[in-house]
Amino acid sequence: xPLYLNDEQTMLRDTARDFVAEHxxxxxxxxxxxxxxxxxxxxDLWKQFAEMGFTGILIGENAxxxxxxxxxxxxxxxxxxxxxxxxxxxxxxxxAVEALKGSAQAERWFPGILAGDTxxxxxxxxxxxxxxxxxxxxxxxxxxxxxxxxxxFVTHGHVAxxxxxxxxxxxxxxDEEGVTLFxxxxxxxxxxxxxxxxADSSLAARIALDGVExxxxxxxxxxxxxxxxxxxxxRAGRTGAAAEMLGVGGGAMDMTVGYLKERKQFGTLxxxxxxxxxxxxxxxxEMEVARAAxxxxxxxxxxxxxxxxxxxxxxxxxxxxxxxxxxQEGVQMHGGIGMTDEYDIGFYMKRGRVLAEMxxxxxxxxxxxxxxxxx
Amino acid sequence: xxxxxxxxxxxxxWLEANCPLEMREPVRTEKDTxxxxxxxxxxxxxxxxxxxxxxxRGWTVPDWPKEYGGGGLSAAETKVLREEMARIRARNPxxxxxxxxxxxxxxxxxxxxxxxxxxxxxxxGEIRWCQGYSEPNAGSDLASLATSxxxxxxxxxxxxxxxxxxxxxxxxxxxxxxxxxxxxKHNGISFVLFDMATPGVSTKPILLISGYSPxxxxxxxxxxxxxxxxxxxxxxxxxxxxxxxGHEREMISGMGLGGTGGKxxxxxxxxxxxxxxxxxxxxxxxxxxxxxxxxxRAKAFAAQSERFIDELKAGRAHPAQPSMMKYxxxxxxxxxxxxxMAAGGSDELEWESEASNGGREARAxxxxxxxxxxxxxxxxxxxxxxxxxxxxxx
Numbered sequence: 001x002p003l004y005l006n007d008e009q010t011m012l013r014d015t016a017r018d019f020v021a022e023h024x025x026x027x028x029x030x031x032x033x034x035x036x037x038x039x040x041x042x043x044d045l046w047k048q049f050a051e052m053g054f055t056g057i058l059i060g061e062n063a064x065x066x067x068x069x070x071x072x073x074x075x076x077x078x079x080x081x082x083x084x085x086x087x088x089x090x091x092x093x094x095x096a097v098e099a100l101k102g103s104a105q106a107e108r109w110f111p112g113i114l115a116g117d118t119x120x121x122x123x124x125x126x127x128x129x130x131x132x133x134x135x136x137x138x139x140x141x142x143x144x145x146x147x148x149x150x151x152x153f154v155t156h157g158h159v160a161x162x163x164x165x166x167x168x169x170x171x172x173x174x175d176e177e178g179v180t181l182f183x184x185x186x187x188x189x190x191x192x193x194x195x196x197x198x199a200d201s202s203l204a205a206r207i208a209l210d211g212v213e214x215x216x217x218x219x220x221x222x223x224x225x226x227x228x229x230x231x232x233x234x235r236a237g238r239t240g241a242a243a244e245m246l247g248v249g250g251g252a253m254d255m256t257v258g259y260l261k262e263r264k265q266f267g268t269l270x271x272x273x274x275x276x277x278x279x280x281x282x283x284x285x286e287m288e289v290a291r292a293a294x295x296x297x298x299x300x301x302x303x304x305x306x307x308x309x310x311x312x313x314x315x316x317x318x319x320x321x322x323x324x325x326x327x328q329e330g331v332q333m334h335g336g337i338g339m340t341d342e343y344d345i346g347f348y349m350k351r352g353r354v355l356a357e358m359x360x361x362x363x364x365x366x367x368x369x370x371x372x373x374x375x
Numbered sequence: 376x377x378x379x380x381x382x383x384x385x386x387x388x389w390l391e392a393n394c395p396l397e398m399r400e401p402v403r404t405e406k407d408t409x410x411x412x413x414x415x416x417x418x419x420x421x422x423x424x425x426x427x428x429x430x431x432r433g434w435t436v437p438d439w440p441k442e443y444g445g446g447g448l449s450a451a452e453t454k455v456l457r458e459e460m461a462r463i464r465a466r467n468p469x470x471x472x473x474x475x476x477x478x479x480x481x482x483x484x485x486x487x488x489x490x491x492x493x494x495x496x497x498x499x500g501e502i503r504w505c506q507g508y509s510e511p512n513a514g515s516d517l518a519s520l521a522t523s524x525x526x527x528x529x530x531x532x533x534x535x536x537x538x539x540x541x542x543x544x545x546x547x548x549x550x551x552x553x554x555x556x557x558x559x560k561h562n563g564i565s566f567v568l569f570d571m572a573t574p575g576v577s578t579k580p581i582l583l584i585s586g587y588s589p590x591x592x593x594x595x596x597x598x599x600x601x602x603x604x605x606x607x608x609x610x611x612x613x614x615x616x617x618x619x620x621g622h623e624r625e626m627i628s629g630m631g632l633g634g635t636g637g638k639x640x641x642x643x644x645x646x647x648x649x650x651x652x653x654x655x656x657x658x659x660x661x662x663x664x665x666x667x668x669x670x671x672r673a674k675a676f677a678a679q680s681e682r683f684i685d686e687l688k689a690g691r692a693h694p695a696q697p698s699m700m701k702y703x704x705x706x707x708x709x710x711x712x713x714x715x716m717a718a719g720g721s722d723e724l725e726w727e728s729e730a731s732n733g734g735r736e737a738r739a740x741x742x743x744x745x746x747x748x749x750x751x752x753x754x755x756x757x758x759x760x761x762x763x764x765x766x767x768x769x
Contacts, residue, residue, distance in 0.1 A: 002454075003682035004691060257765050272768045277761035284760055285703045289672070292679035310674070318675040321668075366667035369674075375642050375657040375666070 001303075003295055005071070013075045019052060020076075024085035026344045032086060033201040039159055040195070040203035041086040050116025055093045058101075058236075063110050069302035070094075070236065074243030074294065081247020081355075084347050086202060088119040088156045090240045096120035098236035099164050099229045103220045105183045109162055121160035122233065123151035123184075123207050130360040133174045136209065138167035138182065144215040145169070147182065150208050153358070157205030158195035161186050164233065165209070169224050180219055181226035181233075188212045200350035235312050238359045239301060242294045242315040245355045249287055249323030252330040252348035256280070259334055276333060283322075283329050290315075290322035310372060317365035320356040327352040382452055386459045393428040394465045395421035401640075402466060404735065409469050412503025413547050426500055429468040436474055436498045438688075439482065443490050444498030450688030472541070473497030473504040475626040477550050480619040484566075484607040493548075493568070505571070506623075507537040507551030507593060508616070515755050517552075518561050518613060522595060524553035531555075531567065531605075533575075533598040539749065543578040543591035546571055550619075556610050566612035568604045575599075585741040586726070586734070623750045624697040625687075628680070628704030641666060641711060644736075645718035666714055676707055695763035702756035705746035712740040 005013060024045055032042065049055050057073050059065025066072075073094050080087055092113055100106045112118025126135055126149070136149030147167050157163065163184040171178030184191065190212040193205040221229040257280055260271030270276055297315035300308040327349035331338035338345050356362070398421055402408060406418050409426050417423040429435050432446055438453045439445020448456065478497055481490055496502040513520040522535025533553055543549070548570055556563030571578075575598035580588035607615045645666060650658050657663035683700055686692040715736055716723055723740075725731035747753040761767045 002451075002685035002689065003678065004686055004689070257767070260767055269768045274758070274761075277765075277767050278754065278757040280765055280767065281699075281702075281757040281760035284765060285699045288699060289675045289679045289703060292682040293675035295682065296678035311678070314671055314674045314678070317668075317671040321671070362668070362671065363664070366664070366671050369670060370656070370663060370667040373639065373642055373670070374655075375646055375651070375663060 001299055003292065003299070005075070005295075009071055009075060012072055013079075015052070016054070016076045016079045017082075019048075020079040020083050020085055023048060024080075024083055024087070026084045026347060029084045029086055029201065029347065030344075038195075038203075040156055041088055045085075046088060046119070047116040049087065049089060049093075050114060054089065055116055056114045058094060058097045059110055059114060060101075063106065064114050065110070070239050070298040071295065071302060073236075073240060074246075074298050077240050077243040078247035078250070081244035081249075081351070082251040084248070084251070084344075084351050088121075088160075090237065090244060091122050091155055091160075092118070092120040094240040095122055095233045095237035096162065096164050099181060099220055099233035100183070101232070103229065104217060105220055109183070112161065118161045119156055119159060120162040120164060121154050121157040121205070122237065123154050123157065123163045123165040124230070124233075125153045126151060128152070130357070130364055132176075134166050134168050134179050135173040136165070136167040138169050138180055140169075141213060144213060144218065145180075145182070147184070147209045147212045147214065150206070152204075152206045154193070154205045154207050155202060155358075157207050158193040158203060160193075163191075163207070164220070166226060166230055169226075176227065178224050179226040179230060180223050181221060181229045182214055182218045183220055184209075184212065184214055184218060188214065198354055200347070200354045202351075202354065234359060235301060235308065238312050238316040238365075239294070239297050241355050241358045242290075242297065242312075242319040245319040245323040245352065246287070246291055246294055248348055248352045248355060249290065249319065249326035252323075252326045252345060252352070253280075253283055253287055255345055255348070256283075256326075256330040256333050263335075270333075279329055279333070283326055286322040286325055290319045293318040310369060313365035313368050316360060317362040317369075320362035320365075323352045324356055324362075379451055379455060383455050383459065386456055387462075389432075390459055390463060390465060393425075394460075394463060395425055397421040398425040398466045398468075399464045400466075401464070404732075407466070409500065410503055410542070410545070411469055411471050411473075411497075411500025412545065413501070414545065415500065415503070425466070426468045430499045433498060435469045435500065436478060436494075439478065439494065439498065443482070444495035450685075453688070454685070469500045471497065471500065471503060472506055473502065476506060476619050476623050477504050479622045480550075480566075480615050481606065483618060484615045486606075488603070489568075489606060502547045503542070503545060505540050505543045505546035505549050505593075507540055507543075507549045509539045510536060511538050515752055517616070517751075518564065520552055520554060520564065522551070522553050523557075524555050524565060524567065524600065526555070527599075529602055531600045531602065533567070533569075533595045533600055535595050537593040537595075538581075538590075540578070540591045540593040541589055541749075543571070543593045544580055549576075549593070550606075552612055552616055555612075559610065561613045562610050564612040564616065565609055566606045566615040567600050568606060569598065569600045573598050573600070583741070584744070585738040587738060587742070589742075620751065621694070621697040624701035624756070625683075627746060627750050628697070628700035639670070641669075641715055641718065644715060648719055648722060662714075662717060666718070669710055669714055673707060673711065676703060679703070693764055695759050698751070698756040698759040699764070701750060702747075702753050702760070705743075706753060708746050709743045712736075712743045716740050 053066055054076050056065030057068045061067035138145040138147045165182045165184050168178055169180040190210040192208045195203045195205050198204055263270050293315040297311040300311045330345045331349055334345050337343045409422055434446045437446035437448045437456050441447040510520050524531035524533045550568050552564055553567055554563055555565040575596040577594045578591040581590045582588050652658045723736045726734040
């Protein structure tokens, strides 16, 4: 399979590009922020995503979805990134869908996701840095389980209809085995979600589960074998976050190159200065390499290739490095106005930082790759 | 099964039957690489057997047309062949500037006679080519070159000097940029071919910091070049030169890939010298972190190389994209060798010892420093990206 978008994927990209730019441009994010919006995204927009078919991209045709893959999901995510559009698409239609796929819970939640009514959030992280360990406990209680512990960095966690929760049913925090994944509805007794505004104006919740009781059928996959669906969730989430970062970094780069072509100093366009040209050309190179890494990961995931895990880590780490460069060069080359709230380039820096951290930063994934390579 | 699946199955079987096991071992020294040419001496019978087997199918140049000695494969088939070769870690049977640089230029700009004369000999490794581009006063500003070609009716009379001519002392023929009009900088350059055995051609190797002499100074003193050896139009050689430079940059960018498949030599070397801690991690945590972050870029660049080739074959690549590949690949290769040297410590500083294989890594480390100079410096590539891809103003 050639490493570029095929005709259908290109058509989807054009559709997504037009749609997101029209309905959720950076000014949309800015107006939500200015209104101190308590939801974190527009529910109308989420319905429109559903009408466009986007929310069903990764859901099989037999379940009413489009039955497409990570390349197609990434095409939409890149436009979300480019427009800084607040959306539950990544957590719900990508990561949660991949976790639920093939489980008994899919039937319950997929119709709502397809309709743009349901939002899912991922309660995975327990500390400030993404780690594989899971401490939250899930003790057997009656017909089901009782969950106790804390999670953080749960995007949309305060408004989600469904929380995907990783908890420990056996062993201790750092064990690979003994993890179980649960689908916890938002109205479960003992669950509190406290939304926190992040640097990029998005809302992520700190979640406390204080003896939350769920039925046995809340288990996604098998008890003690939650790493399987969790890893599916993480692969999809990491690849999706990488695709969104391509949009953030690419958007910042395009804006900056555009600025170099219109801003004059010393009586000439600043884009004619070699000092800036070389920095812009270097940035372009990093972004191209990141784009290839993302498409490779998406294609390998869609093919069910055993090399996908490594490619996903490369994609997440590389987009983290490249996008971090893009947003910093963006602010620097814009000069003073790059520091103002009025100008959008700062929003790209903030969003890039959040996505770089999500599902493990570049160091986390470089470390994973090193371990896998035997050093 | 699709036609491509059938092709893969047959190719896999053919490679299994025809690629000698010895030719699936990593390339260790310069002598493991076959460059072809009149003076080609094979280190082992397996080298020749493998070269001949591949050449008999046209697979030294799989995507060239069959009438010029190629395999006539489609882009998709060529990719399958490369994948299947990588799968068994087969060595490249033949490396040459004829394949990577002159061939593509002749396919685009050469006359039918020139294609039939030169391409099959390149494909079979019979003639080794060198490139006469840079001059003492024409480096990054290549178009200021002064080597002259005077019109003498049936031939050109060439006088002047080239420098950084890779393997000029080992090459049979040269493709050379000469000035045919002094009044016009870019539109006064022509692209000619001639035999290095022609009277008046002499070469002098240049000793480099690596202790090796891969480059030469090349002198032309009243060299007669037949008119039929002009490629493309008179005074339009710059177009050919630029097209060929794109292919040269592609080739050099490939160095950023390091070894593909198999164990990573950088990691193997670091583990051998430094060892692991109780968690099985490289016992120098800061070097480990540097290597790990380097490997992220190296693996991402491998994906970019695949993407670039796919886009190129489909005619979707930006014409200036080879500059990006060259810039990134060479800077990556330099970074790789800084890590190789850091991992090897004082062992890798030995210049002549048997243990260091005659200072192999140290010399390779120094050799990489030319990667970002030859074929257009990194700074020239950044200029090209800025102007042609980003369209920044002059």
